[in-house]
Amino acid sequence: MSLSSAQKISPDWFDAIVSAPFGGVGVRLSENKAHVSELLYLPTDGFDKLGESELSVRAHIQITAYLKNASSDFDLPLLDQGTEFQKRVWQVVSLIECGQVLSYKQVGQIIRCGSPRAVGGACGANPYPLITPCHRVVAAQSIGGFARHDNGFHVAVKQWLLAHEGIVY
Numbered sequence: 001m002s003l004s005s006a007q008k009i010s011p012d013w014f015d016a017i018v019s020a021p022f023g024g025v026g027v028r029l030s031e032n033k034a035h036v037s038e039l040l041y042l043p044t045d046g047f048d049k050l051g052e053s054e055l056s057v058r059a060h061i062q063i064t065a066y067l068k069n070a071s072s073d074f075d076l077p078l079l080d081q082g083t084e085f086q087k088r089v090w091q092v093v094s095l096i097e098c099g100q101v102l103s104y105k106q107v108g109q110i111i112r113c114g115s116p117r118a119v120g121g122a123c124g125a126n127p128y129p130l131i132t133p134c135h136r137v138v139a140a141q142s143i144g145g146f147a148r149h150d151n152g153f154h155v156a157v158k159q160w161l162l163a164h165e166g167i168v169y
Helices: 054-068 084-093 104-110 116-124 153-164
Strands: 016-020 023-029 036-042
Touching: 016 054, 023 054, 036 054, 036 153, 084 104, 084 116, 104 116
Parallel strands: none
Antiparallel strands: 016 023, 023 036
């Protein structure tokens, strides 16, 4: 699900919501509440929802910690999702250290894929964008898109996340 700033967001859609300088981060859990199933950047502010399950509270705490200190780690159980190709991309992306970036082309070279666009597509399909930090993957000559968007709110979020980690675009 992709949300635009024109859509009204209901807190009921999420198990937890973390208020952030750029809006918010919505957390969805699996039906049995055992895994995080999705994180979404929300173009709204003022929402903060702790949630009722142990996992929603843990997710809220860890996201809040990252927003205060970019070097904070995540230790949340994630729902197994994605194609084999997407998982290969996400595995490489998860190894990019805080404060570092790779280009879509560089990620492609690591996994032996000659298509930066395919890497970008896999990054855009990432259901856990803070935990698997696709904001650390950039275009060769620019910041590139983010979360399947080439401009607007999502690219502004990417700029904020990179600046938070000490990289300015």
